[in-house]
Every structure is written in structure tokens, then in C-alpha cells.
Amino acid sequence: MQKIKPLLDLTSKKLEKNSRKSPTEVGQNKPAPAVMTVGVAKPEANFDDEDGMDHVDAINQIFAEFEFAYHNQFHKAFAETESLVIAKKYWLSSLENFAPLQIVQAAKQVIRSQDYLPSIAALVRACEQGLDLFGLLPARQAYLEACGAPPPKREFHWSHAAVYHAGQASGWYLLANTAEATAFPVFDYNYALLCQRVIRGETLSIELPTPLPKKIERKLDKAETKARLAMLRDELGL
Numbered sequence: 001m002q003k004i005k006p007l008l009d010l011t012s013k014k015l016e017k018n019s020r021k022s023p024t025e026v027g028q029n030k031p032a033p034a035v036m037t038v039g040v041a042k043p044e045a046n047f048d049d050e051d052g053m054d055h056v057d058a059i060n061q062i063f064a065e066f067e068f069a070y071h072n073q074f075h076k077a078f079a080e081t082e083s084l085v086i087a088k089k090y091w092l093s094s095l096e097n098f099a100p101l102q103i104v105q106a107a108k109q110v111i112r113s114q115d116y117l118p119s120i121a122a123l124v125r126a127c128e129q130g131l132d133l134f135g136l137l138p139a140r141q142a143y144l145e146a147c148g149a150p151p152p153k154r155e156f157h158w159s160h161a162a163v164y165h166a167g168q169a170s171g172w173y174l175l176a177n178t179a180e181a182t183a184f185p186v187f188d189y190n191y192a193l194l195c196q197r198v199i200r201g202e203t204l205s206i207e208l209p210t211p212l213p214k215k216i217e218r219k220l221d222k223a224e225t226k227a228r229l230a231m232l233r234d235e236l237g238l
Contacts, residue, residue, distance in 0.1 A: 058100035059092050062107035066117060073117040094120045097139050098127040099192045102199065106130050134198050135160050139188045142166065146187060147175050154206055161204035166191035 053061075063084070067074045078084040095103050106126035110118045128138050137145065137159050146167035149156040153172060158164045167175060169190040175183050198204060220228065 053100040053104070055092060055096055055100050055103075058103040059088050059095070061104055062091075062123075063088060065107055065111060069111045070117040077117060091120055091123075095123065095127070097188060097192075098124075099196050099199075101196060102127055102130055105199075130199075131195060134195075136162060136195055136198060139191050140184075142191055143175075143180075143184050143187045146170075147183075154208055158206070160198075161206050162191065162194040162198055164206050165204060166194050169194075 078087060098106070103123070106123055106129075107118075109130070110122055110126050114122065131138060136142070142159075142163045145159060145163050149158070149164075149167070153164065153167065156164070166187055170183070170187045174186065194204065
């Protein structure tokens with residue numbers, strides 16, 4: 001909850017503004033950020049995906065879809081603007097470990113299969129199952145795997161290459177020597193970016209170092225060549 005508190009403080013006005021305009025108005029998307037290479041990320045950075053959607057946008061969008069799909073139930077549950085704003089904040093804090101696009105996709109899946117307005121628990125399960133479909137672990141399990149993997153890291157039997165790359169991007173030293181309260185947000189950020197790349201169809205791989213040849217061959221100089229020939233002549237009796 002400490003991690004999400006600054007985000008809640010910064011986005012509270014945005015959520016309330018959107019809710020006053022329309023109970024479920026989707027926030028304006030931001031311009032798509034520059035392509036980000038895998039590297040050490042700061043935990044306070046925005047969780048934007050390639051389409052410019054952040055977590056606040058995702059929450060506004062799923063509430064808009066809930067209103068459309070469960071109209072009467074939705075307006076009965078959120079009859080007042082204040083209750084809607086509080087609900088959005090609570091959903092935001094409960095879903096902040098999942099990527100924005102993943103949240104939206106999970107909500108669509110739940111809407112297709114559920115007759116009643118879903119709970120947060122139902123959407124969390126849908127998000128986790130969504131990762132599982134791609135062979136990806138939930139962020140917490142992936143973090144524990146990265147922290148516990150012995151060296152050499154490349155040769156470890158990873159559940160998914162995304163875990164390895166998230167650990168590498170976060171820094172193995174950071175994961176091994178820093179408290180979880182500090183290390184996990186960094187890993188979680190990098191892992192979320194990598195999961196989005198996997199969900200969009202990218203295949204991640206781990207390049208193993210090229211093994212050294214059993215015999216290292218080198219070209220003989222003239223003196224060594226002459227000496228070898230002399231030894232060969234002696235052995236053959238020439």
C-alpha cells in the first residue's frame with residue numbers, strides 16, 4: 001500500500017474529474033512514449049504501455065465497460081459520484097501490480113463470462129489467468145524466482161525468459177542485497193514491461209555464451225613448423 005499511496009495522491013484529482021464529467025468517462029490517452037529498452041527502471045516511473053494507457057486510464061475504461069454491460073447493477077452500486085471515485089481508487093490500489101492493457105483485457109474476459117457486476121477478486125483472478133496463458137508467472141512469484149536463481153543466471157532453468165530479463169534489467173546485485181520493499185517495485189516495473197511485450201506476441205530468448213572449443217588451434221610460426229617437420233622426419237626415419 002505504501003507503493004501505491006503516492007500514485008493515489010497524484011491521480012485522485014484525475015479520477016474525480018473524470019467521474020464528475022461522466023460516471024465512467026475514459027481518461028484521455030497520452031501520446032505513445034518512446035520505445036524503452038530493457039534497463040534499470042525507477043519505481044516511481046509511469047506504468048505506461050505502448051498505446052499510452054496508464055493505470056488511471058485503464059480503471060476509467062473498465063468502469064465504462066462495466067456500466068455498459070451491467071447498466072442497472074452498476075448504477076445501483078455506484079449511485080453517487082463520491083462512491084464511484086472511492087471505488088475507482090480502491091480498484092486502482094488493488095490492480096496496480098498488473099499492466100494497464102492486461103487489466104482491460106481481463107475485464108473484457110470477465111464481462112463475456114459473468115452475468116453480474118464483477119468483484120475485484122474476480123478481476124484479479126482473470127488478470128493472473130491471463131498471464132498464465134502465456135506461461136508467465138504473477139509478478140510476486142517471478143520476483144522470488146529471480147531472487148533465488150543461482151549463478152550462472154543464464155543457465156538457470158527459468159519458468160519464462162521474461163523473468164530472467166526482468167532480473168537482469170533490475171540488477172542481480174540489487175535483487176540479492178536490497179530489501180524487498182525497494183527491490184520489488186523495480187523488478188515489478190521491468191517485469192510488467194516484458195509481460196506486455198510477450199502478450200503482444202514477442203518471443204523473448206536467453207542467449208547462452210558460446211562454449212570455448214576443446215582445443216584451441218593457432219598457426220605455427222616458421223621456426224615451430226621447421227622443428228615439427230624435423231621431429232616427424234626423425235620418427236619416420238627419413
